[in-house]
Amino acid sequence: MTVLVLVEHEAGAVKDVTLSTVTAAAKIGAVHALVAGEGDEASKAADAAARIAGVEKVLLASDAAYAKMLPENVAPLITGLMDGYDAFVASATSNGKNIAPRVAAKLDVMQISDILSVEGEKTFTRPIYAGNAIATVESSDAKLVITVRGTAFDKAEAEGGSAAIENASAEGDSGLSSFVGLEASESERPDLTSAKIVVSGGRALKDAETFEQVITPLADKLGAAVGASRAAVDAGYISNDYQVGQTGKIVAPELYIAVGISGAIQHLAGMKDSKVIVAINKDEDAPIFQIADIGLVADLFEAVPELTGKL
Amino acid sequence: MKILVPVKRVIDYNVKPRVKPDGSGVDIANVKMSMNPFDEIAVEEAVRLKEAGKADEVIAVSIGAPKSKDVLRTALAMGADRAILIQTEAEVEPLAVAKILKAVAAEENPQLIILGKQAIDDDSNQTGQMLAALIDRPQGTFASKVEIDGDHVTVTREVDDGLETVKLALPAIVTADLRLNEPRYASLPNIMKAKKKPMDEKTPEDYGVDITARLKTLKVAEPPVRQAGEKVGSVDELVAKLKALGVNA
């Protein structure tokens, strides 16, 4: 089997999630990596992809049409390459989820989303019902289209490989869609999905200012990423890309500190694979305590500043 | 212009799903079922576009068991004009759903198709994108804002880095994320009125779509359970525990 992996990259660097996806893909077959993008940044990303241990070949598709990874442009590029491959594998990121199903539909393949493990050549496990059940599924399709949950696989070594880079011919612009803008949150803090420690705040944090005053100092002290519950995002305490859960980001850090979060199943879906979970909540019956390794029943407005001070 | 809104009947989001003891699936007999929450948001958006004079007809469509009529009635009560039930007892995978919706779209010619970004049962997050590919149209997935201007729709999307805005040529597909809107509750008079709105009944065969499953579910299991740990009595104890874990700041 030969597998085509879609590389996620930014400013010429390969994102960590792709390293996990390469590990998953290598369990299926020989890995070729596709870098789609534009100009210098794409070339640099292709160089970086060629150094990933386990990558046997890099395909570089460089064209203005791929600069923003519009699925209307990128999916036909991939579909066009799939004659030579048995499987297409993307990360279950907003980008991968956007592109992979278009590829699957064009290949007449039923995609397997968000896999947690590779059990056999065509057999995989994946979470369903917000992670309340794990299904083992086997594909009967001629080719595979898969998205990978990054936190379920170790990262491949970023250095050590020396794959050849080939140019893939671009398919151009579909003319169906155009990129207008990106409003990105600026943060000096570690990336939420790959941070070793995450401090998350919930609805109890009252407003954006309070969230910042209470959560940020603790996160800074620990060198942690900041996360949030849906309720906190809905209420405007922090922007959408901080949401952890079934419909937000999936995290599995060494340490997850949930502050003023009740522990709804949709939130747990995004963090219950964390190594150690700490919960601070004033309600001793809050469901978060059922999965927390260490629980502190306390008013967070007293406990968190005290904790920040004592660490 | 017409808006098509596909809706799915799923386990209610407040119910904790239980895996069947024989590992064949999740037990949905005798549990509360509702419209997929993301689809409710999709219906709401379509109805709001109609109320704003941007659309003249909202058509809700569901593929599933006869009971899916309930969620279509909900869509009608929220303000959809008519409904289509495509009845089957089989579990229909996203790819087959997308193929059926392609056939429905060919009959109805909607300018906009708004779906939920994922169903909370299989969590696949595929159907909208697959449909978009099958009909060769653009997609605005994970939408938190939708604005129609002339023959384009501008969609703000919730992506991993923040908020991305794209402009799509109509006809287009939009998939709804949580913050697109807050769905209304249907009022009693509207629930009564919905009973008189038309509902067509069809089958997948009527559209010539083969719904044979491509994925075989070998097993469904409970995830590893996490045991509750211990409660500490003070911040000092918590600090000690964290230090014992090697957390030092």
Ligand SMILES: Cc1cc2nc3c(=O)[nH]c(=O)nc-3n(C[C@H](O)[C@H](O)[C@H](O)COP(=O)(O)OP(=O)(O)OC[C@H]3O[C@@H](n4cnc5c(N)ncnc54)[C@H](O)[C@@H]3O)c2cc1C
């Ligand atoms: C389809 C769908 C998808 C969803 N996806 C997600 C998702 O991805 N992520 C997500 O998080 N949610 C998601 N949700 C929402 C989820 O169901 C909950 O509503 C949400 O997680 C609740 O957030 P919360 O815990 O911050 O708020 P609440 O449930 O209101 O909990 C607040 C907690 O703070 C505690 N508290 C209050 N004051 C204090 C204080 N002074 N000190 C200490 N503790 C205090 C309270 O005891 C309570 O436990 C989804 C819901 C649906 C329907």
